[in-house]
Amino acid sequence: MAPPSRPRDFLGIRWKILLLAGLVLCVTGSLLIWQQYHAEMRQFEADQASQRRRTEELVDRLFELQSERLQMQARMFASIPKVRQDMASHDATDLAQAIDPLWSELNMGQGLLDVSIYDEQQNRLVNRGERKTTLQVGMAKMVALHETPLSWLECSEECAYQSAIPITYRGNTLGVIAVQGSLENIILDLRQLSGAEVAVFTGHSDHPDSPLRGMSLLTASGGEAMRELLHSATSIPWQNNHTQINHGEQVFQLMLLPVPASNGVRAYLAFSADITSQVRLIQTTAQRSVLLGSVALALALLLLYLMLRPTMRRIEHVTGIMPLLGEERFGEIRDSYSNRPRSRFPDETDELEELAVTLSNRLEGLRNESREHLRDLATQAKLLEQERDLFTSLFNTAPVLILTYGRDGCIRMANEAAQQIGDMGELGLIGQDFATLFLDAWQRPSHAAEMASMVSGGIHHGESSLESFDGQKHDIVWFHTRLAHEAGGTPAYLSVGMDVTEHRQIKHQLHKLAECDVVTGLLNRRAFKRELDQLLSTTTYGVLLVCDLDQFKVINEAGGHEAGDAMLMALAEYLEALVPSPRLMARLGSDEFALMYPALTITEAIGLAQRLNHIRPQCAESQLMPHVLSTCVGIVNFPEHGGDSDTLLGSAQFALLQAQNRGHGSWHLYSADDPQRSSMGKRAYWKREVEQALEEDRLVLHYQPIRNIIKGTISHYEALVRLVGADGTLIMPGEFIDAAESTGLIRRVDRWVVNAVAEFVAGRPDIKVALNLSGRSFDDDSVFEIVRTALKRHGVEGKNIQLEITETAALGNMSKATRTMEKLRSLGCAFGLDDFGVGYSSFQYLKELPMDFVKIDGSFIRGLTRNADDAAFVRALHNAVKSYGKTTVAEFVEDEETLALLREIGVDCAQGYLIGRPSPKLIN
Numbered sequence: 001m002a003p004p005s006r007p008r009d010f011l012g013i014r015w016k017i018l019l020l021a022g023l024v025l026c027v028t029g030s031l032l033i034w035q036q037y038h039a040e041m042r043q044f045e046a047d048q049a050s051q052r053r054r055t056e057e058l059v060d061r062l063f064e065l066q067s068e069r070l071q072m073q074a075r076m077f078a079s080i081p082k083v084r085q086d087m088a089s090h091d092a093t094d095l096a097q098a099i100d101p102l103w104s105e106l107n108m109g110q111g112l113l114d115v116s117i118y119d120e121q122q123n124r125l126v127n128r129g130e131r132k133t134t135l136q137v138g139m140a141k142m143v144a145l146h147e148t149p150l151s152w153l154e155c156s157e158e159c160a161y162q163s164a165i166p167i168t169y170r171g172n173t174l175g176v177i178a179v180q181g182s183l184e185n186i187i188l189d190l191r192q193l194s195g196a197e198v199a200v201f202t203g204h205s206d207h208p209d210s211p212l213r214g215m216s217l218l219t220a221s222g223g224e225a226m227r228e229l230l231h232s233a234t235s236i237p238w239q240n241n242h243t244q245i246n247h248g249e250q251v252f253q254l255m256l257l258p259v260p261a262s263n264g265v266r267a268y269l270a271f272s273a274d275i276t277s278q279v280r281l282i283q284t285t286a287q288r289s290v291l292l293g294s295v296a297l298a299l300a301l302l303l304l305y306l307m308l309r310p311t312m313r314r315i316e317h318v319t320g321i322m323p324l325l326g327e328e329r330f331g332e333i334r335d336s337y338s339n340r341p342r343s344r345f346p347d348e349t350d351e352l353e354e355l356a357v358t359l360s361n362r363l364e365g366l367r368n369e370s371r372e373h374l375r376d377l378a379t380q381a382k383l384l385e386q387e388r389d390l391f392t393s394l395f396n397t398a399p400v401l402i403l404t405y406g407r408d409g410c411i412r413m414a415n416e417a418a419q420q421i422g423d424m425g426e427l428g429l430i431g432q433d434f435a436t437l438f439l440d441a442w443q444r445p446s447h448a449a450e451m452a453s454m455v456s457g458g459i460h461h462g463e464s465s466l467e468s469f470d471g472q473k474h475d476i477v478w479f480h481t482r483l484a485h486e487a488g489g490t491p492a493y494l495s496v497g498m499d500v501t502e503h504r505q506i507k508h509q510l511h512k513l514a515e516c517d518v519v520t521g522l523l524n525r526r527a528f529k530r531e532l533d534q535l536l537s538t539t540t541y542g543v544l545l546v547c548d549l550d551q552f553k554v555i556n557e558a559g560g561h562e563a564g565d566a567m568l569m570a571l572a573e574y575l576e577a578l579v580p581s582p583r584l585m586a587r588l589g590s591d592e593f594a595l596m597y598p599a600l601t602i603t604e605a606i607g608l609a610q611r612l613n614h615i616r617p618q619c620a621e622s623q624l625m626p627h628v629l630s631t632c633v634g635i636v637n638f639p640e641h642g643g644d645s646d647t648l649l650g651s652a653q654f655a656l657l658q659a660q661n662r663g664h665g666s667w668h669l670y671s672a673d674d675p676q677r678s679s680m681g682k683r684a685y686w687k688r689e690v691e692q693a694l695e696e697d698r699l700v701l702h703y704q705p706i707r708n709i710i711k712g713t714i715s716h717y718e719a720l721v722r723l724v725g726a727d728g729t730l731i732m733p734g735e736f737i738d739a740a741e742s743t744g745l746i747r748r749v750d751r752w753v754v755n756a757v758a759e760f761v762a763g764r765p766d767i768k769v770a771l772n773l774s775g776r777s778f779d780d781d782s783v784f785e786i787v788r789t790a791l792k793r794h795g796v797e798g799k800n801i802q803l804e805i806t807e808t809a810a811l812g813n814m815s816k817a818t819r820t821m822e823k824l825r826s827l828g829c830a831f832g833l834d835d836f837g838v839g840y841s842s843f844q845y846l847k848e849l850p851m852d853f854v855k856i857d858g859s860f861i862r863g864l865t866r867n868a869d870d871a872a873f874v875r876a877l878h879n880a881v882k883s884y885g886k887t888t889v890a891e892f893v894e895d896e897e898t899l900a901l902l903r904e905i906g907v908d909c910a911q912g913y914l915i916g917r918p919s920p921k922l923i924n
Contacts (some may be wrong), residue, residue: 070163199224401497528586686739702918716768770802798828858892
C-alpha cells in the first residue's frame with residue numbers, strides 16, 4: 001500500500017523528536033554547566049569575602065595594638081621620676097632633660113616619631129621630633145577634659161598614628177602627653193599576615209565609582225610593580241571598595257579599607273592579591289564541561305534515532321490505511337493486521353494499530369446504527385409537536401410581555417399580555433412595528449441600531465412608558481436580546497417587558513414617607529437640611545425662622561394625639577398661606593417649624609415674627625383648641641450667621657431658646673455677640689479646625705528635652721502637639737485641646753500622636769520619647785491596640801515610648817485605667833502620672849496605679865525659690881513618691897536657682913525652658 005502524498009515542507013515525527021530532544025539536552029546541559037560555573041564562582045566569591053573579613057579584623061586589631069603600644073610609651077614618659085613635679089611647676093627645661101634619655105631610646109629602638117607634653121591649659125611644654133601636626137592641641141584638650149586616653153590617625157604628606165593620655169598628680173589633671181608612631185610597622189605586619197601587598201592612599205575624592213581618583217599614594221609594599229598596578233586602578237570602576245584588574249597575564253583582586261583619619265582627610269589601605277590561579281582553574285573547568293557535554297549530546301541523539309526508526313515505520317503504516325476508513329473499506333483494514341506478529345514487549349505503537357482496527361469495527365457498527373436512527377426521527381417529530389404545544393401554553397400565560405420581531409422591526413410573535421396592552425383591535429399586533437407601539441418617541445430612532453449591534457446571547461436593558469387602549473399609563477422595563485440567525489442569515493430579536501407601574505407607585509409613596517412629615521405633609525428635618533444646603537449655594541442673602549408652639553404639650557396631653565395633630569395641621573396650613581410665602585418650610589420636631597425666606601431683610605423678618613407670635617389658624621371648633629395660638633420665634637440671617645444648614649439651624653434654635661426664656665409669644669434675633677453663644681461658637685470653631693487639621697495633616701510635634709539632674713544628661717524627650725493654622729501660624733494646644741476633649745476628637749488626636757511618635761523613634765532607637773494620653777482614650781481598650789499596632793508597624797520597641805496621663809483622668813475610672821496601664825506596660829512602655837499635686841493628690845493612688853514616674857505640677861515649681869511653702873510641698877511630694885520607688889520629674893524649670901534647689905531636694909529629672917524649649921528638632 002503506497003503511502004499518501006506529502007507536502008514539500010513535511011517534517012517527520014522522528015526528526016521533530018530528535019530536534020526537540022536535542023534542544024532539551026542542549027538547554028539542560030547548558031543549565032548544568034552554567035550552574036556548575038556559577039557555583040564555583042560563588043565559592044570563589046565566598047572565599048574572597050571571607051578573606052576580606054579576616055583582613056578587616058586584622059586591620060582593626062593592628063590599629064588597636066598600635067594604640068595600646070603608643071599609650072604604653074606615653075605612660076613610660078609619665079612614669080619618669082620628677083616628670084609630674086616638673087609639669088606641676090611648668091619647668092620646661094628640667095622636664096626636657098628628664099625625658100631625653102627615654103626619647104632617644106624609643107626613637108632609635110622602637111621608631112617613635114614625636115613626643116609632646118602639654119600643661120593643663122594645652123600649652124606645649126616640651127616637644128621632641130618636631131613632626132607637623134594640626135590636631136594634637138585640640139585632641140589634648142579633649143583628653144584633659146574627659147580624663148581618658150585618646151588615639152587618632154592624622155594624614156597630610158604622610159600618615160602617623162597618635163595617642164594622648166592625661167597626667168594626674170594628687171587628684172588634679174596636670175596635662176597631657178602625646179606621642180606619634182609610624183604606619184610602616186602596621187603595613188609590614190599586614191603584608192606578612194594577609195599575604196597581600198599593602199599601600200596607603202590619602203586625599204579627597206568626589207568619585208564614588210572610582211574612589212582612588214584624585215587620591216595620593218603615600219607608601220606601598222611590593223615595589224614599582226605594585227605602584228604601577230595601583231596607578232592603573234585609579235581610573236577603573238570600583239564596587240563597594242572592591243575590584244578586579246588584569247595586569248599583563250595576571251589577575252589581581254584589589255580591596256580598599258577606609259582608615260579613620262581625624263583631620264578631615266580621607267585615607268585608605270589598599271590590598272592587592274594575585275588570584276590568577278583561581279580564575280584560570282574556573283575557566284579550565286568550564287571549558288572541559290562544555291566539551292564533555294557536546295560529546296554526550298551527540299551520542300544521546302544517535303542512540304535516540306536508532307530507537308525511533310522501527311517504531312516510526314509502524315506509525316507510517318497506520319497513517320497509510322486511515323483513508324480506507326473514509327471509503328468504508330473496513331475488511332481490508334482488518335486483513336492488513338490479521339497476519340502481523342505481535343511484539344514481545346508491546347508499546348503505544350501496538351495500541352495504535354489495535355485502535356485502528358477497533359475504529360474500523362466501530363465505524364462499521366455506526367453505519368448500521370444510523371439506519372436505525374432514521375426510523376426514530378418520525379417518533380421524535382411527534383414529541384416536538386407536543387413540546388411546541390407546551391411552549392405555546394407557557395408563552396401565552398406568562399405575566400410579562402413577550403414579543404419577537406425581525407431586523408425590520410415587524411412583530412412576528414406576541415403573547416396574550418402584549419396583546420392586551422398593545423391592542424390594535426381587528427388588526428392585531430402581528431406585522432406592526434415594535435418600536436412605534438411599545439417605545440417612547442425619543443427611543444425609536446436608536447432602537448434599530450442598538451439591536452443590530454448586539455451579539456447573540458447579549459442582553460440590553462431599557463424602559464418605556466406607554467398608554468394602553470383603556471387609557472391607563474404603564475411603565476415597562478424591557479429586556480432585549482438577539483436570537484440565533486434564521487434561514488438566509490436574517491437575525492431575529494426577543495423583547496421581554498415587565499409592567500412595574502404598581503411597584504413604582506408604592507416606591508414613590510415610601511419615598512414620600514421618608515422625606516415628608518406624616519401629620520402635616522411638610523418636609524422633615526433631613527429633607528429640609530438637604531434642600532436648604534442646595535438653596536444656600538444659589539442664594540446671596542435671606543432669613544431663616546424657627547418657631548415653636550407654646551403650651552403644645554398641655555393640649556396634646558389633655559386632648560390626646562388627635563387634638564395635637566389637628567393643631568399641627570392647622571398651623572401648617574396657616575404657615576403655607578403666609579404672605580410672603582416661604583420658599584422652604586418643614587416640621588423639624590414635635591411642635592417646631594422652620595421657614596426659609598430668600599432675599600428677605602431683617603426688618604421684614606422681625607415683622608413676620610411678630611405676626612407669628614399670635615396667630616388665628618382656621619381649625620375645627622374644639623374646647624381644647626384655643627382661638628389664638630402663641631409661638632416663640634428665633635431669627636437668623638445668612639450668610640452673616642452661617643453658610644450651611646447645620647450652622648444656621650443651630651444658630652436659629654439658639655435664638656429660639658432665647659425667645660422661650662423671655663416668655664410665651666416672644667421673638668429673638670440671633671447675634672454672634674451673645675455671651676452664652678461665645679463658648680459654644682468657640683467650641684464649634686475649634687472642632688472644625690481640629691477636624692480639618694487631621695484631614696489635611698496640619699498637626700505637628702515639638703520635642704522638649706528632659707534632663708537627668710544627677711547625671712547632667714538628657715534622659716528623654718516629651719512630644720508636644722501643635723496645630724498649624726491655615727495661614728501657617730503655630731497654635732498651642734491650650735486653644736484647641738478642650739474642644740477636642742469635649743467633642744470626642746481627642747481620640748483621633750491621640751491616635752495621630754502615637755503613630756507620629758512611633759514613626760519618629762523608628763529611626764532613632766537610642767532615644768526615648770514621652771507622650772500624653774487623654775482620659776477619653778481610657779474609656780475603652782482601643783488605646784492598647786493603637787499603641788501595639790503603631791509599635792509593630794514602625795518596628796519600635798516599647799522601651800523607647802513613655803506614656804503620660806493626668807491624675808484626674810486616671811482616677812475617673814481607676815479600675816479600667818489600671819488594667820489599661822498594665823497592658824501598655826506589658827509592651828515595654830513606661831508609664832507616668834502628669835500634673836501630680838493639683839488633682840486628688842491621694843498618695844494611696846501612687847501604690848495602686850502601675851506607674852514608673854510622677855511629674856510634679858509646674859504651679860509648685862515656678863515659685864519654688866521664693867515660696868517656702870512650695871518648697872516644703874515639693875519636698876514632701878518627692879519623699880512620698882520616692883518611698884514607692886518611683887522617679888520624679890519637675891516641670892517649668894526656668895532658672896539655675898530652681899534647678900539647684902531641686903538637686904538639693906533630690907528630684908531626679910527637670911523639664912523647662914532652662915533645659916530646652918520645645919522644638920521640631922531634638923536638642924542635645
